[in-house]
Each structure stands twice: as structure tokens, then as C-alpha cells.
Amino acid sequence: MASKVQIWNLALRFIGETPVNSPTEDDDNADILSDIYDLSRQAALRQFPWSFALDTAELANDSSVDSPDYSYAYLLPSDSLYIVRLIPPGATDETYQIRNRHMHTDATEVYVEYVRDEEDTTKFDSLFIQAFAYYLASQIAITRTGKADMVQLMTNGYNRVISMARGMNASESRLQHTQCNSLVTARD
Secondary structure, eight states, X not given: OOOXXXXXXXXXXXTTOOOOSOTTSSOHHHHHHHHXXXXXXXXXXXXXXXXXXXXXXXXXXXXXXXXXXXXXXXXXXXXXXXXXXXXXXXXXGGXXXXXXXXXEESOSSOXXXXXXXXXXXXXXXXXXXXXXXXXXXXXXXXXXXXXXXXXXXXXHHHHHHHHHHHHHHHHHHHHXXXXXXXXXXXXX
């Protein structure tokens, strides 16, 4: 898919700025994007359960952590940005609380689906690339262009892409569920 520099350049083009050739080049655009890239990537990943960044894990109990309201405290995966759901799906949000990189719960075993901090740009979905570029552009728009309305334009672009991603995700989920039901029916 796209490289870090290609994502940077998409963001720069959105706001009418000159592209960069390298993340290490001596250039104001490269400097500012280098400063905000990692935190902005993590923020953009936290906004939506992007399929390329989903992972599952069994959490390890951390008996060294006091959990006054619950029986157990489980350490979250080091690369997790947020928990999407407990597995099995029957587990509910009321059964746990996240505090200080730990999941506090009364469950004796915990498996989670979570969004990981994906750094490999070759794994990024095309809609994520668009959304992330708009997000980066919104973060640097005032500094680079001096135009306050540019921030709103970039935020609107970001929200449009997130809306498209939600629609695609819902469509893909229905398709997958329908295909599973068809297979069960065919088997019977």
C-alpha cells in the first residue's frame, strides 16, 4: 500500500503544501509531520476498529495489581490502543473496567479483541490511509497555511471517510454473517 512519506504527501496535498521526499529531509513540512506522526496515527487508529489493526489475545493475570472492586486485574497487551470486545461475544461491557493498562474483572479467564498499534504502513487499509491523511492535514493546517477554515475542511474530509468506513464495515459484517448462515444451511 502506501509508505509513510506517501501518507505525509497526501496530507500536504490536501492543504496545498509542497510534498516531501524523505522523512529525514531538512524541511519544515517533514519536521512537523515527523513530530506528530506517531501520536496522530495512534489517535486515528483509536477512532474506528480498522480490520487491519484488529488482534486477539488471552490476557495474563497480574496479581501484583490491587483490584478493590474486582477479583482480578489482567495486563492489557503492550500494543493495544483500545479493547473492542470481550470474547466470547456474550460478555458485556459491565463485566470489566480498564484502569492503568489493566482490565479489572471477576472473570477467571479473559480473551479480548483489540485494536493494536499498527505501525506497518503496508498493512494500512486504503480508507484508513485517506482518513489518516485528512487527520494529519487537520493537525498541521493552521501552522502550515494560516487558514483556520482549512482545519474544518480537513476535519470534514476525515469524518466523510470514517463514515464510509463504518458503512463498509457494516456491509462486510453482514456479508460475512450471511455467508456463514448459508454454509450452515447448505450443510444441514
